[in-house]
Amino acid sequence: MPIAIIDGRELEFPAGERLNAIQAAERVGIQVPYYCWHPGLTVAGSCRMCLVEAGTRNAATGEISMMPKLVPGCNTPVRDGVVIVTQSEKVQQARAMVEEDLLLRHPIDCPICDKAGECLLQDYHFKYGQDERRADIRPFTSRRRDVGDVTLFVDRCILCSRCVRFCREISGTSELTVVHRGAHEEIDVAPGFPLHNNLSGNVVDLCPVGALGDKDFLYRQRVWYLKRHQGICTGCATGCSIWVEENQDRIHRLKPRENPQVNQWWICNEGRYSYPHVHNDRRLAQPRRRDTQAVVDLDWTTLPAELLQRLREAGRLAAVLSPYLSVEEAYLLATLVRGVDPEARLILGPVPVIGEDERFPNGFTVSAEKCPNRRGVEEIIARFQSGRITTFDAFPSQLKGGRIGGVWFSGGYKKENWIEDEKVRSLTALKLLVVQDLFPSAVSALATYELPGAAFAERDGSYVNRNDHLQSVRWAVRPPYGVRPEGTLYWEMLGRPGLYNARAVLNELAAEIPYFHVAGGPVPDVGVNLKVNLLAEQPEEIGVRS
Amino acid sequence: MKPDDKDIQWVEEPDLGASGKTYLPLFVEGMTTTIKHLLSPKMTVEFPEERHQIPDPILYRGVHRLNRDEQGRVKCVACFLCATACPAHCIDIVAAESPWPDREKYPASFTIDELRCIFCGMCEEACPVDAIELTSLFDLSGKSREEMVFDKEKLLSIYDRTKDSEPMRSVRMAAEGKPVGGERPAILPETEGPPEIAEKDNLAEPGATP
Numbered sequence: 014m015p016i017a018i019i020d021g022r023e024l025e026f027p028a029g030e031r032l033n034a035i036q037a038a039e040r041v042g043i044q045v046p047y048y049c050w051h052p053g054l055t056v057a058g059s060c061r062m063c064l065v066e067a068g069t070r071n072a073a074t075g076e077i078s079m080m081p082k083l084v085p086g087c088n089t090p091v092r093d094g095v096v097i098v099t100q101s102e103k104v105q106q107a108r109a110m111v112e113e114d115l116l117l118r119h120p121i122d123c124p125i126c127d128k129a130g131e132c133l134l135q136d137y138h139f140k141y142g143q144d145e146r147r148a149d150i151r152p153f154t155s156r157r158r159d160v161g162d163v164t165l166f167v168d169r170c171i172l173c174s175r176c177v178r179f180c181r182e183i184s185g186t187s188e189l190t191v192v193h194r195g196a197h198e199e200i201d202v203a204p205g206f207p208l209h210n211n212l213s214g215n216v217v218d219l220c221p222v223g224a225l226g227d228k229d230f231l232y233r234q235r236v237w238y239l240k241r242h243q244g245i246c247t248g249c250a251t252g253c254s255i256w257v258e259e260n261q262d263r264i265h266r267l268k269p270r271e272n273p274q275v276n277q278w279w280i281c282n283e284g285r286y287s288y289p290h291v292h293n294d295r296r297l298a299q300p301r302r303r304d305t306q307a308v309v310d311l312d313w314t315t316l317p318a319e320l321l322q323r324l325r326e327a328g329r330l331a332a333v334l335s336p337y338l339s340v341e342e343a344y345l346l347a348t349l350v351r352g353v354d355p356e357a358r359l360i361l362g363p364v365p366v367i368g369e370d371e372r373f374p375n376g377f378t379v380s381a382e383k384c385p386n387r388r389g390v391e392e393i394i395a396r397f398q399s400g401r402i403t404t405f406d407a408f409p410s411q412l413k414g415g416r417i418g419g420v421w422f423s424g425g426y427k428k429e430n431w432i433e434d435e436k437v438r439s440l441t442a443l444k445l446l447v448v449q450d451l452f453p454s455a456v457s458a459l460a461t462y463e464l465p466g467a468a469f470a471e472r473d474g475s476y477v478n479r480n481d482h483l484q485s486v487r488w489a490v491r492p493p494y495g496v497r498p499e500g501t502l503y504w505e506m507l508g509r510p511g512l513y514n515a516r517a518v519l520n521e522l523a524a525e526i527p528y529f530h531v532a533g534g535p536v537p538d539v540g541v542n543l544k545v546n547l548l549a550e551q552p553e554e555i556g557v558r559s
Numbered sequence: 560m561k562p563d564d565k566d567i568q569w570v571e572e573p574d575l576g577a578s579g580k581t582y583l584p585l586f587v588e589g590m591t592t593t594i595k596h597l598l599s600p601k602m603t604v605e606f607p608e609e610r611h612q613i614p615d616p617i618l619y620r621g622v623h624r625l626n627r628d629e630q631g632r633v634k635c636v637a638c639f640l641c642a643t644a645c646p647a648h649c650i651d652i653v654a655a656e657s658p659w660p661d662r663e664k665y666p667a668s669f670t671i672d673e674l675r676c677i678f679c680g681m682c683e684e685a686c687p688v689d690a691i692e693l694t695s696l697f698d699l700s701g702k703s704r705e706e707m708v709f710d711k712e713k714l715l716s717i718y719d720r721t722k723d724s725e726p727m728r729s730v731r732m733a734a735e736g737k738p739v740g741g742e743r744p745a746i747l748p749e750t751e752g753p754p755e756i757a758e759k760d761n762l763a764e765p766g767a768t769p
Contacts, residue, residue, distance in 0.1 A: 232664050235639045237643065
């Protein structure tokens, strides 16, 4: 294998692998600072922060000859015998000089800048900058420019051009550009063509300083108050890995989490700004029983036993498994109704499909299917019903004849009145209808039992995306008072000991259903592909660039 | 530990002696202290008829106030540094975009729970724009806990009440010829006047779509 020497340490890497000096240094645990480089974008080499010393070792004599000038690490491919020096005095001086140069024109308005706390310019200044400032401090200005989906603070920009390259290469829309020259360079858009595409939120994450501001997050929180939790976006069947950033159980923003197998470094705006429903006041927050005369508020402690009793009395059962349920919850619910009535029908809940898949030049796809777990729920239903999957559209015909007495309807849909009245008309004649949902809807209006459900960031569980990629997450925020996550209720109704343990259910699933077999082992943060053994047959793998 | 442990050192009471047993020397010593204090100048005052004179209001840490700039607007820029520095977590700020063209951010709400506050002065030290200051008012009282949670208006009114007797620290230090902001170079040089602001950019036809 080829060997590179980085700060005296030897790094062996597979022949044919394309690495630059920054990546190679990272492998031996050395951090090289950089602004303009990003693993997902082309190399610009404009910030000069990653300057390193480079040279070669003569394989025959072992003699090392260094280049006289510093070279940008991002643009220096690592080959066999390459020697990189990242910590010499010359390199450190160069870094300090770049920092000083950037700070000449940068307004030091960190106290009111949203990026403060996660700003690379700040971090690198403390790490690599000079203690003393030799230039005058300019009165800070905060020219603000509305460039469409995001806000641009013109003077904070360090012209790394990451956002410009993102718009050209990833979203393929090329709205942002650099205007003027030299010290007057600025980021701007062409008049009448604002930054407006479904991936535009990513430029805010890409910005190493506070120049690009998220309009949704602007001034809401200081970043050091936020705690981040691993999450999965449940906005569509792509199932992007995200960070859920919250403070005191209130989500303030969602950010992409790097996952080379699903979403790389990006998420779409639709998913990014999909969290407000979690804190909507209209959410159901009280379990209720609707009798013929009155509506009775119920208590969670007695509810499991009462529900079990009513399910047993209802006769033939059916359960609508929502594609918003995690696989663990779907499995527990299926086990539950099948335990009460061994011939209970299992139906796949309504799958929301809006428009068509939105594909971006790099392969990133926003799915038209707006639910996270259709595949997982389908496989569970198929297991219980020996391969037969009933869709929700076929459900009313099964209800005809009045053979089914009780239906458990799990929802989790992100808005009110997500279903039309006609579609649920067949549910009116039921003896028992248990509805578990986030918001009031036409179904919950008919419910005998109306139970509040948890939102995506409030539950433990795993989701299977449309490419059979399973990811597990834990809850990020606690549900509002009065709400209990679905899994907890099913766990209690099944009489299992202790607290709801999603991992234990997943192990059970993996042992029982061959499709989930891979998930029986440790599930890494990026998830596992359930068809990993069949990958060769996969026609496409989204997100992975060739 | 046992009583015969070698690490234990037993100390006997000193012998008082004959004169000591009469307690007279100690009595004289005590009376001397008492009489000395009787004759020395009084440290106490008859509060509330008489108020304690605070030697240096700039050092005293009493009730907070929120300073105003020349135009009467709240000086605070809602940077949350005071709330971050506060060890008692008694400051709660809600930031919003400022309604003024020369400012970016301002506090839509600013509350201090004076009952929770430990009057350490960290907020004052953290503030980059000299907006929050501790005054020399010490007799704060209220009829309920809610009343002791001071909001922005209340804190500004304390400034209005105390601005003549205690000018802003930055003003006073500038008058005394001291560098404002101590040894460090001030981060924000234009705290006293409106900063020099380039005109706000506006996109041509911001609402236009391609």
